[in-house]
Amino acid sequence: MASNFSNTTARASTAGAVRSRIVGVGSALPTRCVSNQELALELARKGVETSDEWIVARTGIEQRWLAEPDVSSSMLGTQAAQAALRSAGVAADDIDLVICATSTPDFIFPSTACLIQKALGITGGAAFDVQAVCSGFVYALATADGLIRSGVARRALVIGAEVFSRILDWNDRSTCVLFGDGAGAVVLTAAQKPGILASRLHSDGRHEHILRAAGNVCGGAVKGHPFLTMDGQAVFKLAVNVLNDVARETVEAAGLTINDVNWLIPHQANVRILTATARKLGIAPERVVSTVAQHANTSAASVPLALSVAVEDGRVKSGDLVLMEGVGGGFTWAASLVRM
Numbered sequence: 283m284a285s286n287f288s289n290t291t292a293r294a295s296t297a298g299a300v301r302s303r304i305v306g307v308g309s310a311l312p313t314r315c316v317s318n319q320e321l322a323l324e325l326a327r328k329g330v331e332t333s334d335e336w337i338v339a340r341t342g343i344e345q346r347w348l349a350e351p352d353v354s355s356s357m358l359g360t361q362a363a364q365a366a367l368r369s370a371g372v373a374a375d376d377i378d379l380v381i382c383a384t385s386t387p388d389f390i391f392p393s394t395a396c397l398i399q400k401a402l403g404i405t406g407g408a409a410f411d412v413q414a415v416c417s418g419f420v421y422a423l424a425t426a427d428g429l430i431r432s433g434v435a436r437r438a439l440v441i442g443a444e445v446f447s448r449i450l451d452w453n454d455r456s457t458c459v460l461f462g463d464g465a466g467a468v469v470l471t472a473a474q475k476p477g478i479l480a481s482r483l484h485s486d487g488r489h490e491h492i493l494r495a496a497g498n499v500c501g502g503a504v505k506g507h508p509f510l511t512m513d514g515q516a517v518f519k520l521a522v523n524v525l526n527d528v529a530r531e532t533v534e535a536a537g538l539t540i541n542d543v544n545w546l547i548p549h550q551a552n553v554r555i556l557t558a559t560a561r562k563l564g565i566a567p568e569r570v571v572s573t574v575a576q577h578a579n580t581s582a583a584s585v586p587l588a589l590s591v592a593v594e595d596g597r598v599k600s601g602d603l604v605l606m607e608g609v610g611g612g613f614t615w616a617a618s619l620v621r622m
């Protein structure tokens with residue numbers, strides 16, 4: 283990450299209210315990249331018909347990164363966290379809060395955040411997971427911001443890490459072509475100036491059935507259906523509406539307007555959702571960070587992965603106003619407005 287971000291690390295003021303600020307960003311991808319063409323060939327061998335043309339036209343996805351069987355969310359999360367710590371110039375020892383957003387944890391327990399904490403050699407502070415599916419990273423960021431502002435923590439690692447390929451039904455072409463694996467992370471520190479200007483979180487459990495992995499482990503056996511199922515069109519319609527609403531609500535809460543936003547980083551599910559959301563908000567397409575072509579939908583990892591790409595390629599700079607948005611199972615949706 284650009285060094286000017288590292289230099290913004292600030293100490294909380296005793297005079298003013300404590301706020302939080304992103305001072306480092308990092309990401310990690312598995313080693314295996316699978317193009318649409320390769321996936322279509324693999325699926326054809328088991329009688330599942332799809333094509334590069336369909337996937338690109340309906341979603342904008344061109345490829346996805348799939349974890350090898352021995353790679354877990356905590357491993358990808360640890361790599362992303364290490365990259366974020368390096369970019370922030372912060373030592374793992376200085377972290378007193380680890381929050382990992384994931385729907386594909388390594389274990390039932392301990393939390394993936396505790397496993398990442400162990401892998402990083404952090405022995406103090408708090409660590410826990412957030413489960414808000416594709417809104418998870420924004421939920422986790424808002425939670426860490428609240429804990430820093432209330433004085434409970436001073437330096438947090440906020441991570442989104444997923445191996446969604448593990449919960450896909452590879453015989454269901456309507457879902458298995460859409461997702462990938464990966465992780466992204468930020469370092470958030472106490473600061474005099476925000477940082478995180480405003481966040482808004484929402485959920486409406488009445489829609490839980492439109493996107494779910496409704497299985498569990500009971501008495502040593504899988505109970506229910508342990509694969510992702512989705513009513514794609516219902517999710518699509520709801521997503522575009524709530525992403526528009528929560529973006530406006532969050533920007534207004536910060537006393538700013540949509541015109542002030544330099545970069546929109548929405549959850550990366552479908553390029554058509556990104557385009558429709560930007561159009562509704564009146565944000566020019568070149569101000570939207572889109573990585574859905576390269577990563578597919580990585581659920582809670584998608585927003586920090588996209589942020590990391592845009593910081594690394596120099597689009598997102600220190601001082602830019604970035605609006606991050608999540609939407610997904612629950613049904614959940616959330617936004618966070620951040621001065622980088």
Ligand code: UT7
Pocket residue numbers: 331332333336337340341416455456457459493513514515517518521551552555579581609610611
């Ligand atoms: O991360 C959580 C948030 N998730 C999302 O935001 C996903 C939101 N939903 C979507 O992105 C879209 O609804 C999808 C990409 C999932 C589907 O696109 P769609 O334009 O809504 O397509 P559809 O479901 O209406 O399917 C159209 C046709 C169907 O065939 P018929 O019934 O018209 O003959 C499907 O069977 O496309 C067929 N189809 C496929 N064909 C080739 C569905 N999946 C595939 C496939 N390859 N992989």
